[in-house]
Amino acid sequence: MSDIKVTNLRKNFGAVEVLKDINLDIRSGEFVIFVGPSGCGKSTLLRCISGLERISGGALEIGGRVVNNVPASKRGIAMVFQSYALYPHMSVRENMAYSMKLRRAPKTEIEVRVADAARKLQLAPYLDRYPRELSGGQRQRVAIGRAIVRDPQVFLFDEPLSNLDAALRVATRLEIARLKESLPQTTMVYVTHDQVEAMTLADRIVVLNAGRVEQVGTPEELYERPQSLFVAGFIGSPKMNLLKAEDGTTTGIRPEDINLGSGPHRGKVAYVEYLGADSYAFLDIGQDELLTVRQTRSETPQVGDVVSYDYPVERVHRFDAQGMRVN
Numbered sequence: 001m002s003d004i005k006v007t008n009l010r011k012n013f014g015a016v017e018v019l020k021d022i023n024l025d026i027r028s029g030e031f032v033i034f035v036g037p038s039g040c041g042k043s044t045l046l047r048c049i050s051g052l053e054r055i056s057g058g059a060l061e062i063g064g065r066v067v068n069n070v071p072a073s074k075r076g077i078a079m080v081f082q083s084y085a086l087y088p089h090m091s092v093r094e095n096m097a098y099s100m101k102l103r104r105a106p107k108t109e110i111e112v113r114v115a116d117a118a119r120k121l122q123l124a125p126y127l128d129r130y131p132r133e134l135s136g137g138q139r140q141r142v143a144i145g146r147a148i149v150r151d152p153q154v155f156l157f158d159e160p161l162s163n164l165d166a167a168l169r170v171a172t173r174l175e176i177a178r179l180k181e182s183l184p185q186t187t188m189v190y191v192t193h194d195q196v197e198a199m200t201l202a203d204r205i206v207v208l209n210a211g212r213v214e215q216v217g218t219p220e221e222l223y224e225r226p227q228s229l230f231v232a233g234f235i236g237s238p239k240m241n242l243l244k245a246e247d248g249t250t251t252g253i254r255p256e257d258i259n260l261g262s263g264p265h266r267g268k269v270a271y272v273e274y275l276g277a278d279s280y281a282f283l284d285i286g287q288d289e290l291l292t293v294r295q296t297r298s299e300t301p302q303v304g305d306v307v308s309y310d311y312p313v314e315r316v317h318r319f320d321a322q323g324m325r326v327n
């Protein structure tokens, strides 16, 4: 069992309370991703779970055991950071075997575990290379492999892909998705800025806002039924259109839910972003912000066009003046 239970957790740095009354239940084998704006406390929460930071209040349990005062090395966790910090003078094989060697594990067991991790991460051809002879994505896979070899109950990732270029990010993200399938018992907690990583990898996403949990749900739940304006504006790229009424309530419409060409509303195309498979048209509808409309290539309007538009009423998200969902 490697479930994680966080109860009324608080974390202060001096007088500043960075995490405020966090409650979370992460199930054994679940892949949970923390997202939220810069400075909201994602990394701090992950570091509290890992034991790299002491918590200031509340309780933290891993596998049914309270670990508030258990050091990081005794929590059965492995952590992968954005900087992979491999030993440069050791081969890939030696880097991956190192922690088991320190524990004086039998040589044959080390070989089997390293070979198994290398297979899971497609690293077998590189076992005799040195880190300098690898790409960034391969190095990050070695860092992940080094963690797998330790056979942790819980895997913690702190923005593991953020130092990689776009193509490597995609490739390494797929490796992590495959890793998750091959380690169904291992609980994984992952911090990212990247919406695509969160939406594609997570069983559940935790949205943090200024040190509090704003909403927890599957990617689909967060996308389809954001419970607050904050989550509505945070999840989804491009952002949901949020139209404020005079009474303080807000109507939210996703860019892909707007249909151009007919309907009771009208706007003038202010500019268009062409992305290949689709385009975003930005309409001036007399509000502070332009209305974003996602279009497939064949339907792209031109700048200056006055267009009619409509949206299905069942796709509209409504929020009260306090920013809470009402429909």
Ligand SMILES: Nc1ncnc2c1ncn2[C@@H]1O[C@H](COP(=O)(O)OP(=O)(O)OP(=O)(O)O)[C@@H](O)[C@H]1O
Pocket: 013, 018, 036, 037, 038, 039, 040, 041, 042, 043, 044, 045, 193
């Ligand atoms: N060791 C520390 N001492 C004092 N303040 C800290 C310390 N570590 C983090 N903080 C503060 O705690 C808050 C949360 O930081 P944290 O790194 O957890 O945010 P984050 O959500 O991971 O942000 P980012 O997305 O920018 O990495 C920030 O305001 C940060 O300045």
